[in-house]
Amino acid sequence: MACFAVTPVADMQETLRITEIFHSLQGEARTAGLPTVFVRLTGCPLRCQYCDTAYAFSGGENLPLSEILERVAGYQSRRVCVTGGEPLAQPNSVALLRRLCEAGYEVSLETSGAFDVSDVDARVSRVLDLKTPGSGEVARNRYENIALLTHHDQMKFVLCSREDYDWAVSKLIEYRLDSRVGEVLFSPSHGQLEGRELADWIVADNLPVRLQLQLHKVLWNDARGR
Numbered sequence: 001m002a003c004f005a006v007t008p009v010a011d012m013q014e015t016l017r018i019t020e021i022f023h024s025l026q027g028e029a030r031t032a033g034l035p036t037v038f039v040r041l042t043g044c045p046l047r048c049q050y051c052d053t054a055y056a057f058s059g060g061e062n063l064p065l066s067e068i069l070e071r072v073a074g075y076q077s078r079r080v081c082v083t084g085g086e087p088l089a090q091p092n093s094v095a096l097l098r099r100l101c102e103a104g105y106e107v108s109l110e111t112s113g114a115f116d117v118s119d120v121d122a123r124v125s126r127v128l129d130l131k132t133p134g135s136g137e138v139a140r141n142r143y144e145n146i147a148l149l150t151h152h153d154q155m156k157f158v159l160c161s162r163e164d165y166d167w168a169v170s171k172l173i174e175y176r177l178d179s180r181v182g183e184v185l186f187s188p189s190h191g192q193l194e195g196r197e198l199a200d201w202i203v204a205d206n207l208p209v210r211l212q213l214q215l216h217k218v219l220w221n222d223a224r225g226r
């Protein structure tokens, strides 16, 4: 007699490897200071020298999308930020982003800029990094992504030095980023470039960018889950 193994329902569902889900204040970008639920996906193929989320490179737990949505709903927040690691390194992240939008959340995605963002739901505000030479990962930039961005999206540079600043200004001009996206964010790499110094450069050059200081680090330093 043939014997058929029964696959549990949970195993047939789409899953994602998740490092943590928590509720805090958004520390970056356009919605800085607003209460937000964070879904941090596990894994990233990049190794930026300033990375502050190396704990998300491995570990985590596999969760069905339905359970992720359930946990997010438990916080009763209207904003959700999907972050990492690199969320788009897991193909099912695209489905999670879509389902969060369908559930009525205001959704943002933080991505390294090394992956194709064309399949991301248009309702999501994509916060796309352009990695600078000082990051050690400039070769991973996928410049084709820039043409896909709109005023609903944001572009972020984490700057380690004056050389990084000059490089970022050259990209700002080359791609006319300020007219393409809603916000161009210049952020000093923590411990490597003083915020005040970066502020002085931005003012001196009258740049159409927003200085971004990581609010969560000002408030809670590097505490996890904050």
Ligand code: SF4
Pocket: 044, 045, 046, 047, 048, 050, 051, 052, 053, 054, 084, 085, 086, 112
């Ligand atoms: S892309 Fe982000 S998570 Fe990945 S190494 Fe760089 S800073 Fe860390």
